[in-house]
Amino acid sequence: MKIMQTRFKIGLLVGLLAFTVSCKKFLEVKPVDTLSGSEFWKNEDDAVKGINGAYRLLLDKFLESTLYNTGDFRAGWWNWFNKRNLAALGRNDMLGGDLNSSDNSAGPKNWTQFYKAIAAANLCIDRIPGIKDPAFSAQNRKALVAEARFIRAFTYFYMVRLYGDVPLQLDPYETAIKPRADMISVLDTCIADLRSCEQDLPITYEDPTNRAVRATRGGALTLMAHMYMWKAGFDAAHKQECWQQTAALGKRVMDLGVYELLPYTKETFQTIFKGRSLEGIFELSLDINYGVQFHSLIAQWVLHEPIIHSSGDLYGGFGSEITPKRAFLDKIYPAGEPDKRFDLWFDDPYSNANPQSAMYLKFSSVSNPSTRDYDANFLIFRYADLLLLRAEALANLGNQDAEAITLLNMVRTRAGARNYSGGGGTALQDAIFLERAKELWGEGHFYYDLVRTGRVMDRNQCENYLTPEQFQRRAWTWPIDLGAVKNNPLIIQNEFWSR
Template identity: 40%
Template sequence: MKRLVFAIGMAALLCTSMPGCKKFLETTTTDKESGSTFWQTKADAEKFTNNLYGEIADVLLTNSFFLAAEFRCGIYRQTSTSRAIWGRPYYDFLVYNDLKGLMKEGYWNGFFHFNDIPNWQGYYRVIQSAAILIDRVDDIPDTQISATDKRRYKAEGVWVRNFLYFLMVRLYGDVPYYTKPYFNEIIGRTKFTDVLNSCLAEMAKYKDDLPWAYSDPKMKAVRPSRGSALALMMHMNMWNAGFDEGNKDKYYKATVALGKELMEQNGGAHRLLTTSEFRRLYRGGSEEGLFELTQNVNYGEVRGLGYQYLNDNVLEHGAGSGYSYVNYVGKFLEKMYPLGVADKRKDLWFDANTMYREGNLVEFRKFIGNSGSNIAFDGNLIVFRYADAILLAAEANAELGAANQSEAIRLLNLIRGRAETASYAGSDATELKDAIFWERAKEMMGEGHAYYDLVRTHRILNQEYCTAPISQSAFQRGAWTWPIAESALTNNALMKLNEYWR
C-alpha cells in the first residue's frame, strides 16, 4: 500500500527539466494564446510547443493507460497471496477483458483511474493545441524566427496531433477526425483505417522538417525527431495492415521503406545500445530512444502510472515482502526464453531461481536501476525506441514473403545478437513470423506494447499467444476496444459509442 503514494504526484510534467515548459500563461486563456498578441517571437513558439508535451503527459499519466496495455488479455495471473491479502481484482478484470467490471470496481480505481480511459476529451484538447501551433507559427515575423524553425515547429505540431490520433485509434477504433484549429462542427466517427491513412499522408509531408537530432541534449528523445516520425508511421502502417486485408502489402512495404530510412539515414543519431548500457537506456535520452516522456525525481517529476509500475510495485513488490502481486504464466516465459538457451536479457531482467515458477516470488528487474527512492521511478517512460522499430521492420519483411525473408531474419538477429542469444536460422515462413512476435514480446516486455501487438496481429484470438483470448465474434464486435464515455453523445446526434460495451 505504501508504494502507491507516488500516484499523488502526477501533476509534475516535462516542465522542470526543460526550459520554458512551465504552463506558461496561467492567467491567459487559450484564446489569447492563439491570438496575435502572443505569436510574436520564437520564444512564444517554444513555450507553446513545450506545453504540448506536458499536455500529453497529463492525458497519458493520470490514468493507467500503460498498465492496462501490458496486462489486458496478457500472460499474467494474480498470485494467491495477493488475492488473499490485498484483493486486487483489477488484474483479473484486465486479463479476462472485463472492462465493465474494471470500471465499476471502486477502491482501486481511486488509485489507477481506469474509468478515466474511456474519456477522449483530453486527447482532443491536445489535438486542438497542436492545430493552433500549426496554424499560428507562420504569424511570427520572419525577423524573429527562421524559416527552418517555423517548419520544425509546424512538423512538431503535426507529429503531436497524429500521435494522439494513433493512440485513440488503438483505444477506441473509429474516432472523430479533424485538423482545423478552431473546429466546432458536429461530426461522427471516421473509420479508423481512414484516420490513420490521413495521418500517414500528413506525416509524409512534414517528417523531413524534423531534425534527426537536437543540439540541446535535454531535447533528445523527448521532442519528436525525424526518427520519432518514422517510428510513428511504422506503427500506423502495421496497425492498418492488421485491419485492411486488401491493402496489407502496401502497409508492409511502407513499413519496410520507413525502417530502411531510419536505419540507413540517421547519421549516427540512433543505434542499439549494448546490454551493458541498458541502465542508461531506461534512464532516457539515449541513442536508442525515439520518443519518451520525461520524469526525474530530482526535479519533482514523480509519476506512478506508467509502465514502471510493472516493475516497481507489481512483479517485484519489495525487499522482505515475500510475495509478488502477479506472476507470469510459465509456459509463455518458456516460449520467450527457452530452457537452457542463453540470453543476457534473462540474466539482467529476472531472477533465474524464480522466473519460471508460477508462485509468489517472481521478480522482474528490467527497470530496477531506475528506482529514485522508495516510492518513485526515476527514468523516462519510453514510448518508441530503435529496437521496437527494427522488429517492426523485421515483421513487415516476414509478412511480404520469401523475397524478403532473409532481410527479416537479419533484422531479427540484430536484436538477438545484442542480447547474446542464439541466432534465428529457420526457413519456415510461419515459424519466422512467430519468432519475431515472441522476440517483440520479450524485448518490449513491460513497455506497453504487449496488448496492441496481440490485437493488430489478431493473435489475441489464439490461446497459444495469450492466457485469455477474445473470440472471433467478440473481436469483430469491438471487444478489443475500450468503451467510450457517454459524454461523447452530448449534443451530438451523429455520435455512436462502441456497441460491444453497451
C-alpha cells in the same frame, strides 16, 4: 468536459503547461485562453512554449492512469493476486466495478485529454506560420509546425489503437460536433500529413536533453511505419502495400545512422530504460527533478524491497503485487536457451523464495522507495522495436526472408541469444512476433501486436483470447466514456461495449 459539444478551439481549454527553452523546466504559463490572443504568438519563444504545452497535455493523459501498461496487461499472463483492477484488464472486463477499484485504471475510457493535446497542436499549426518576428527563421518555423503535426498524428495513432474509429479534428476553431471517422481514414490522413512535413523535422538535436523527447525525422518515419502495420491488420486489400511501406520507412530510419542497439549489461540496460539513450526514438519525458511524479506504472507492481517498499508489507516487504506467469516465461524464454534479457530483467522469476518474490527489473528507476515514484521516460518507440517491425513487414512480404532474418538476429545477438536459423513463412513470422514479446514486454506493445496480427484470437498467444465474433464486434477496443456518448448524439459506442 463535453468535448464533442464544445469548440475544439484551444482558447476554451485551461491548464496548459510549458517548458522554457533555457531551463527545461515544467513551468506554468498564462491560461490557454490568453495564449490564443494578440499578446501571444509574437516570437519563437512563444511558439516553443505552445509546442511544449501540447507535449505536456499529452503527457498528462499518460499520468492520469494505467494507460501506458494497458498493452501489457490486457493479454493476461500475470498472477494478479489482490490487484483486482489489473485483473479486470487481463480478463477484458472493462465495464465491471473492479476496473475502477484503484490506480484510475478506467482512465483510458475518457478521451478528453487526448483531444486537449490535439487542440493544442492544432493551434500551433495554425498560429506559428503567422508569427512575424524576423529573428524566427523559416527553418525553425517549419520544424516547429512539423513537430505539432507529429504530436497530433501520434495522439490519433494512440487513440485508434484504443478506440478504433475516432472523431477527426484538424481545425482549432471548428464548432460543429463530429461523428467517429473510420480508423483507416484517420491513419491515412495522419500519414499524408506526416509525409508533407517529415523533411522539416531535425534528424537530431544539438541539446542532448531533447534527445528522443522531441519529434525528429526518425520519430515521424517510425510513427508512420507503425501506422502502416496497424492498417495492414485491418485493410486486407492493401496489406501488401502497407508491409512494403513499413519496410521502406524502416530502412530510412536505419539509414539516418543516429540510432544503435546498446549492449545489454547490468549497467547499460538501466540507461536504455531510463530514457534519452542512443536507442530512443520517441519518448514522453518524465523527470522527478522537474516535479513530475508518477507511480501508476508497471514498476510499482512488479518490484519489492530493496527497490521499493512493498505494498502492505507483503512477505516482510519481499513480495511483488503481481508476478509473471511461469507458462508465459517458459514460452518466451525457453529453459536452456541463453538470453541476457532473462538474466538481467528477472529476479527469482519463478518465485522460489515466496509465492510473490519474483521481480521484473526492466523498469527499476525509482526515485523514492516509499512513494514508489518512477523516474524515467515513457518509452514509446526505440530502435529494437523499429528493427523488429521492419523484420515483420519483410517476413510478411514473403520474398525478403534473408533481410528479415538479419534484422531479427541483430536483436537476438545483442541479447546474447542464439541466431534464428529456421526457414521463412509462418515460422519466421512467429519467431519475429515472439522476439517482439521478449524485447518489448512492459513497454506497452504486446496487446496491440496481438490485435493487429489477429493473434488475439489465438488461445496459445493470448491467455484471455477473443473469439472471431468478439473481434469483429471490436472487443479489443476500450469502451468510450459514457459522457462523450451522451453529450454528442453522433457518437456511437463500440459495438461490443454497447450493452
